[in-house]
Amino acid sequence: MEEECRELAEKCFAYIDGELSGDELEAVLARMEKYECCRRCIDTLRETRDSLGHLKKDDIPESMKERLKARLREKCQIRE
Amino acid sequence: MNEESDEKRMLDLIRAGDATGFDLMVESYGPMLYRYAVRMCGDVTEAEDTLQDTFLTAQEKIGQFRGEGRLRNWLFRIAGNSCLQKHRSRQGQKAELRLDDVLPAAEGLINQEPSKWQLKPDEQMLSAELSEKLERAIARVPPTNRSVLILRDVEGLNTRETAEALEITEETVKVRLHRARAYVRNLLKDYFEED
Numbered sequence: 001m002e003e004e005c006r007e008l009a010e011k012c013f014a015y016i017d018g019e020l021s022g023d024e025l026e027a028v029l030a031r032m033e034k035y036e037c038c039r040r041c042i043d044t045l046r047e048t049r050d051s052l053g054h055l056k057k058d059d060i061p062e063s064m065k066e067r068l069k070a071r072l073r074e075k076c077q078i079r080e
Numbered sequence: 081m082n083e084e085s086d087e088k089r090m091l092d093l094i095r096a097g098d099a100t101g102f103d104l105m106v107e108s109y110g111p112m113l114y115r116y117a118v119r120m121c122g123d124v125t126e127a128e129d130t131l132q133d134t135f136l137t138a139q140e141k142i143g144q145f146r147g148e149g150r151l152r153n154w155l156f157r158i159a160g161n162s163c164l165q166k167h168r169s170r171q172g173q174k175a176e177l178r179l180d181d182v183l184p185a186a187e188g189l190i191n192q193e194p195s196k197w198q199l200k201p202d203e204q205m206l207s208a209e210l211s212e213k214l215e216r217a218i219a220r221v222p223p224t225n226r227s228v229l230i231l232r233d234v235e236g237l238n239t240r241e242t243a244e245a246l247e248i249t250e251e252t253v254k255v256r257l258h259r260a261r262a263y264v265r266n267l268l269k270d271y272f273e274e275d
Contacts, residue, residue, distance in 0.1 A: 009183055013258030048265040052233035054206050055214060060114035064128055065106055072102040072135055 012038065016046045083108075087151045094142055102139065109152055112235055113159050119230050120163035122219055130166075134159040149244045153237075156245035160227050167223040174222045182262035210271075217267040225260035232257050 008031055014020050015028045032039045086108060093101030113134060117127035137158050138145075145154055174181075206214070221229060231242045232253070242257075243250045 006179075006183060009179065009262075010255070010258065013262060014254065017254075019254065044265050044269075045261055048261055048268060049233055051206055051210065051214060052218075052229070052261075052264070053236065055211060055234055056206075057111070058115055058118075060110040060131075064114070064131070065110050067128075068106050068110065068131060068135055069103050071132060072106070072139055073099045075136060075139055076097070076099045076102065 008038075012042055013045065016042060016049065083152070084150070091142075091145075091147070091151065094139075102135070105138070105151075105155075106135065109155050112152070113155060116156065116230055116235065117159055117163060119215075119218055119234070120160075120223065120227060121166065126166065130159055130162050133162050137162075150241065153241055153245040156231065156237075157247060160246055164223055164227070176222050176224045176256070177259040177263055179259065182259045182266060213268060213271050214264070217264045220267060221260050221263055225256045225263070228253055228256040229260035229264070233261065 008028065011020060011024050011028050012031075015025070020028060028042075032042060086104075090101050090104045090108065093104065095101075110131065113131055114127060117130040117134075118124060121127045121130060134155055138155055145151065218226060218229065218234075227246060228242060231237045231245060232239070237245065239250050239253050242253045246253070248256075
């Protein structure tokens with residue numbers, strides 16, 4: 001891969017979270033304008049981030065929750 | 081009531097020696113800690129051990145919690161240390177991703193049009209197949225990066241909260257997160273380019 005790509009990689013990563021401004025932002029935007037692969041790279045990173053946020057939010061199993069509460073109550077009583 | 085006032089109530093009960101405070105702690109933070117521990121440990125039994133260690137440590141050391149940050153973040157810190165300790169005891173695992181681990185190996189790594197990567201983030205549920213691929217990819221991320229990825233992208237903590245939870249700087253959160261994401265993206269590439 002091109003050295004320029006390598007140098008800008010961390011900036012491209014930061015770009016998708018809106019963490020860039022000024023010259024750094026300009027450099028990434030110029031790079032995206034110029035190279036299709038750079039645009040794809042950033043788009044796919046953004047899609048990856050968004051899909052991670054949509055993973056199912058499993059709840060803790062009820063039986064595990066009850067075991068944990070019982071253990072904590074037990075320890076509370078020992079302290080008393 | 082918001083989460084912070086719930087935390088205050090919980091802490092008042094715990095400090096007064098009322099066991100219902102711990103019940104509230106398990107109810108409020110058990111689900112997030114459980115998901116975090118399952119993804120960090122890769123195993124439900126180990127995740128339960130981690131949760132038990134976390135809550136018992138919190139019970140024992142609650143006097144050391146000064147309330148400067150969120151109780152939730154403090155619990156994540158205890159859980160994170162417990163998970164990373166378990167990983168350190170295993171041999172042969174990469175500790176942390178380097179930039180070279182996540183860069184495209186050659187030009188044209190991402191060959192498909194972005195439309196083929198569309199994961200439809202507006203949908204509430206991902207397909208079962210994609211969820212499974214994502215979970216597998218997360219499991220392959222080295223633990224220090226994975227911890228940040230789970231808290232930031234899966235659980236939705238912000239950079240400052242994640243830094244507080246893991247006792248690292250915000251800059252470190254960003255570097256670890258970006259590399260973890262790129263690593264997951266590279267693992268998913270095959271999935272999207274199979275079609």
